[in-house]
Amino acid sequence: MILDTSFLIDLFDGQRHAFEKGQQLSDEGAVQRVPSPVVTELSYGAAFGDEDERRAVRNALRMYPVVEQTDRIAQRAGRLLARADMDADGRSGIDKVDPMVAAVADRYDEPVLTANVADFEALGVAVETY
Numbered sequence: 001m002i003l004d005t006s007f008l009i010d011l012f013d014g015q016r017h018a019f020e021k022g023q024q025l026s027d028e029g030a031v032q033r034v035p036s037p038v039v040t041e042l043s044y045g046a047a048f049g050d051e052d053e054r055r056a057v058r059n060a061l062r063m064y065p066v067v068e069q070t071d072r073i074a075q076r077a078g079r080l081l082a083r084a085d086m087d088a089d090g091r092s093g094i095d096k097v098d099p100m101v102a103a104v105a106d107r108y109d110e111p112v113l114t115a116n117v118a119d120f121e122a123l124g125v126a127v128e129t130y
Helices: 005-012 016-028 036-047 051-060 071-087 097-108 119-121
Strands: none
Touching: 005 016, 005 036, 005 051, 036 051, 036 097, 071 097, 097 119
């Protein structure tokens, strides 16, 4: 399972549905991967918080394997975004991080766990929500 930023933020914030989904994945023994661009987004957000928030993010990220962006994944991300933009006449509105997350999902043939369903569906990858 590829963990998107929205899921991890909801999990860190104690949202019940996110916690229950995380528990379910753990009970099933599912591998939960965090793409490195998600680490960037979480670190950016935590930089605006206090030291407790930054520590919480660092500690939480130690629980998951981080998938580094390779040139192959980056190229796939570019193709996924280009296709989504072409399908939307150049106006998909998808940011530059979501395609990188989607490319990791594509590489591992795993769904993205997110609250941001529409963008990932537009990118053509499987999606789960909570």
